[in-house]
Amino acid sequence: MAIMTKKPGKSAQWGAVWQLIKPYWRSEEKWRAWGMLTTIIILSLAGVYLSVQFNEWNRVFYDALQNRNYPVFKAQLFKFTWLALLFIVIAVYRVYLTQGLQMSWRRWMTEEYMEKWLTNHAYYYTEYQHQVDNPDQRISDDLNSLTSGTLSLVLGLLSSVVTLFSFVFILWSISGPLSFAIASHEFTIPGYMVWFAILYAAVGSAIIWSVGKPLVRLGFNQEWFEANFRFGLIRIRENSDAIALYHGEKNEHDQLTGKFDSIKTNWWSIMRVTRRLNIATNFYAQFANIFPILVASPRYFSGAIQLGALMQISSAFGQVQDALSWFINAFDNLASWKATVNRLAGFNAAIDQVNAQPRGIKVSQNAEHALKLDNLTLNLPDGSPLFCNVSAAMKPGERVLVAGPSGCGKSTLLRAIAGIWPYGAGNVSLAEGKRYLFLPQRSYIPIGTLRDALSYPDTDREYTDEQLQRVLEQCRLPHLAKTEVLDDYANWSQRLSPGEQQRLSFARALLIKPDTLFLDEATSAMDEETEHRVYSLLLSELPETSVISVAHRSTVAKYHQHCWQFKNQENGPCGFTASAILAE
Missing domain, CATH: 1.20.1560.10 (ABC transporter type 1, transmembrane domain)
Structure with a gap:
């Protein structure tokens, strides 16, 4: 509003x-x-x-x-x-x-x-x-x-x-x-x-x-x-x-x-x-x-x-x-x-x-890549460029970290991939017929029962209590993994702390099992040990899921294979480089 x-x-x-x-x-x-x-x-x-x-x-x-x-x-x-x-x-x-x-x-x-x-x-x-x-x-x-x-x-x-x-x-x-x-x-x-x-x-x-x-x-x-x-x-x-x-x-x-x-x-x-x-x-x-x-x-x-x-x-x-x-x-x-x-x-x-309004950014589908960017340019609503002519690709199952200073357009990049950012030019191509899930920094939790909040947006799909309880326990939310709590009707965004809300969103990802998962500062309210826990869960429970993470913490890098780095430049849009992340 x-x-x-x-x-x-x-x-x-x-x-x-x-x-x-x-x-x-x-x-x-x-x-x-x-x-x-x-x-x-x-x-x-x-x-x-x-x-x-x-x-x-x-x-x-x-x-x-x-x-x-x-x-x-x-x-x-x-x-x-x-x-x-x-x-x-x-x-x-x-x-x-x-x-x-x-x-x-x-x-x-x-x-x-x-x-x-x-x-x-x-x-x-x-x-x-x-x-x-x-x-x-x-x-x-x-x-x-x-x-x-x-x-x-x-x-x-x-x-x-x-x-x-x-x-x-x-x-x-x-x-x-x-x-x-x-x-x-x-x-x-x-x-x-x-x-x-x-x-x-x-x-x-x-x-x-x-x-x-x-x-x-x-x-x-x-x-x-x-x-x-x-x-x-x-x-x-x-x-x-x-x-x-x-x-x-x-x-x-x-x-x-x-x-x-x-x-x-x-x-x-x-x-x-x-x-x-x-x-x-x-x-x-x-x-x-x-x-x-x-x-x-x-x-x-x-x-x-x-x-x-x-x-x-x-x-x-x-x-x-x-x-x-x-x-x-x-x-x-x-x-x-x-x-x-x-x-x-x-x-x-x-x-x-x-x-x-014309959509300057074209979003299409392909049969080869989980995500492909082709000469992508993102602008602010007033026309000021964030970055220009970025081309990159990630294959199915790969994990990519998007890093860079605040204000360079990292979160805006995810909006463009989701097809909701109209300011710019170029092409975004997603894998055909695959399921995508976006986890923003502040996860949306609808008012209703906890089981509905956990399975959102799959309101038309039934999950068993065992499935719901398992993912909650995996994400260190055992106090919510009770049948009577699952049926509790409440405004969960008010009842849960920011860290609990982010863990709930990871439980949602484990439940839905998307083909590609986009994380936008999705662990910013967690401590490093809990962050390690949820990222490890993604690797073990969703090994074939492509992951693209926007994060400022350097500790997140070890869970990814590639890095898309944005850097500020004087008097112009941000620069872009893509590189591999060496395993420790």
Whole structure:
């Protein structure tokens, strides 16, 4: 996980938004997805139809009250009962199906994005180049917000459009014309309540947009600050031992305080904008309750319409006004959704950019050598050369030591061999159809049972307890070679010391038995006697395995047959020589 030093605040274009949304609806699950969406839309239309029925019910019911017509009053109560029950059933299953569609969409997108992120080492390049901040949040939170927000906004807009067209004709027909005179000129506005509703919603929408527009940017920043603060807390948990030894609590506290101050400052900005937005939206909503009655009351008091018609006008006006006010009602959700889209669009673009980058180093296979380098040049990301035009080869079963001063590119060489270092030129050729295993200085140990951690990355291969216990005992980890410990679920990178972690990685190598083993300072946390033990195990247990070791200790040389030596040169890249190591 990386923390960006520069805030990514670009707004995604609508074309990029469509690129995020459309894949699921064209995927192998499209028929199921469109079927669920169609059912939800039908239920939404049925809900609008019932709203029209309720509107007509208002007129008949209140006319019955005004005329003291008890039989009609009783009949309308019965009609209301079955309308309400039907409305409840439709509302419940519309929400139920929407939630199901949301989870199906989220599951599909999560699988796609995980595949995209983990393919071609995109996760490594985006992290190394600091192109994406907090990718875990993008996949876990933002995909959830995208799917739920998109469905909510689209279905809400559809419902509003259908409601508008359904009720605008009702409001037009029942509101009648409005006649008035100005300077002896007579004016008549047909369906005047419709025009008042449009004007009311237009003015309100313009005010809400001008007041609430900053929330899009502030919401984006808030997620960014929250993720950085959360990352700081995780870093303390992951490095608790080192921080405690350094007594770095004050420094960590100051850093966390600084990160939280950013959260607090941005939150106060959100509060100020939200306060103004709430003033505008609440005034708009409250005044909307009385506005249609005020506008229609002259016709009621003149006797042109009865109480039922007045209530029907008020209800129809409310429906039209709500439909026209979709933007106002959905503004908060729309602002959050747009911030989510901006983050996902940036994440998507970063992965596409990484995958489109040319790979200067070609990795191929051969049938003769365990490893062959042909005119290999490695550069730093800024283009500075580490070393140039290196050619070397190791045969199956050979053991090679890579030595040289720090910063000359020894570890980078292993990254290039693994196919994850794109900066440079030349060719790397590996033995065809063989198994490779890389043991870095800080071995990766996944959270889970010890048996899973020991056999990683062979999660699909079963090893017996006897095999696991044997390699643990061979690598001087007898306290872990117990059945109950093998099944213990824990964060082993926290429970084991650096030396124990490196011994565990050697036990992993003995278990997996790779054809070629790459060691990058893999014994740096061990004492010399333990180092001698694990290297001797490699010679005795894996005699046919090719080994290439990066190490600074001269004591490692005796376990190898050849040495690839890098040397610093003035004003230029490192020099390279290959030589045999004489047996003692």
